[in-house]
Amino acid sequence: MKLRSVLRTATAVSLIAGSAAYAENIVIATVNNGDMIRMQGLTDDFTSKTGHTVEWVTLEENVLRQRVTTDITTKGGAFDIMTIGMYETPIWGANGWLVPLDDLSEEYNVDDILPAMAGGLSHDGTLYAAPFYGESSMIMYRTDLMEKAGLEMPEAPTWSFVREAAAAMTDRDNDINGICLRGKAGWGEGGAFITAMSNSFGARWFDMDWNAQFDTQPWKDTLEFYVGMMNESGPAGYATNGFNENLSLFQQGKCGMWIDATVAASFVTNPNDSTVADSVGFALAPDNGLGKRSNWLWAWALAIPAGTQKEGAAKEFIEWATSTDYIELVASKEGWANVPPGARTSLYENPNYMEVPFAQMTLDSILSADPNNSTVEPSPYVGVQFAAIPEFAGIATEVSQEFSAVYAGQQSIDEALEKAQALTNDAMEAAGYR
């Protein structure tokens, strides 16, 4: 009896000591958005299950990108988990900078990740980052204004319908703009939108030999259509509008339509922030009958930098944060409308979630974007609103600055395309692609 209690005590002590020794403190760099902040608030659940503690470094998207890039390229080891996107993941994975996520547990069910997301976060078939949430882009429109204009939004509209509807909804006297779109310079701002739009016009960034394609007719058609429509029906100063500016305009009832990230749906339908919450409809991003729509694909994902000393704890965190259990945890605390969307197939098989008004349209938008085949003509790159090569961010930022100068009336479309063609070819030549 005595021996048994001694053994029991010894076992308990060794278990406690073992778990205490194993418990790690991991540092996670992340972006400041609603879903990530919600996750920070729920970290106690992870700590109680695993014993690991978490320290958060939350930064604005561009600062985060610079910060984690500096750290991973110098093997700084400041972070055990990094929040990165679809652009960085395949490039960093190919460089051997990320830990492959090829040994996640069976309960995690890696096959449940939406194929489009898994594809965009992999390199050579190996997953390097687990999607925390995914997004595409779609049309958000005012149902009351559409009705007033005597039009009905199709589920899958064309660009010509969108332009016609925008003109019909525009009411300058009442400060209502038929359409609000991104025009702000930056590869992730206006650059992302115009690239996704250009796909539906048959344009592409590069041909199969990595030659820039800005001297082709589809790019000219894209810009002429965009500028023409925005001058007719867009808000004043649209050249400097990004996601937040358009969100603000839409929430204040100053936009008839807004084509942007699917995550915006939860903002514009939230009655606490939006004055038009009860009159918002959703439709697929427009096309031009060429077989490609103008929606993008993006995911914020969690990845482990190679060289971290806490790989085991980091993997446990990723399994917790991107699991179906986590989705259910959020749903139980904050409702189904607030769960991180766009990452798992099972979420869209859940009848509770499918009651959320924008759930089906978000899934349809994600499924209609293919990062491996995003353009009408064949292209050598992966990515819908970007080309997943290291040089793209720099080139696309410069190109988008040229385009924004067109939107602001500072130069012609031809001048901007000529400059874009030259600077892209120069950069690609310097990088050894041509």
Add this chain to the structure above:
Amino acid sequence: MARAITTQRKTINTLFAWAVGLIIFFPILWIFVLSFKSEGDAIKAPFEVLTSAWTLDSYATVQDRSDYFKHFWNSVTIAVGSTLLGILVAVPAAWSMAFVPSKRTRGILMWMLSTKMLPAVGVLYPIYIGFIKLGLLDTRIGLVIVLMLINLPIIVWMLYTYFKEIPGEILEAARMDGAGLREEVMYVLTPMAVPGIASTLLLNVILAWNEAFWTLNLTAAKAAPLTAFIASYSSPEGLFYAKLSAASVMAIAPILIMGWFSQKQLVRGLTFGAVK
């Protein structure tokens, strides 16, 4: 003879000065106003913002989400530490340049100032790698050293300017009375230059407090100061203006209050020697 100023002219000048002051101060005032609004109200038209309900919700959320005092303490340590270390290095340098100048003094001063013209990002990688090797990444001591080095040219220049105003004969007299170099600097030069040293201290604390490039790039979870605290509330996808404003007010309040109370000292130091 003093120039005669009419009452009308005086009124116009006063109104003009107030208008300029208000324009400069307006962004801070507006941040202050937005910090007491809900996110929904913060994006409304200016008049609607002012007439909407006032709330402390954003402050409560920020306090709940972030460890303000950890960031605050890091800011204090880094700003004060780097300034004191800078003064310690700069006083002897400025003394030698002001009282024992050589042929190259002017050139050295200009060279020191020219280092401020180098874009910081140009040396990010060498410094980052150096920090990794020395184990200084995400440490307060690392930031104290970097910010001291960055602000050193300004500290040396300011102290040099103040020291130049002090007659060399006084120091000579002290030497004739048997004062060594240490006594000369400690008991003669420093007390005479107190206004200048104080304004140098204050200005460099402000510069170090507001520095955002190195403090964001060389920190992670442990040594992050208030600049990182603010950056965590900025988002390109989501309107969090009220929370961002509340975080900004909390970050700038200490330095604003310090500046308010020390403005006389600051102005006196900056104009030290202007009127003879």
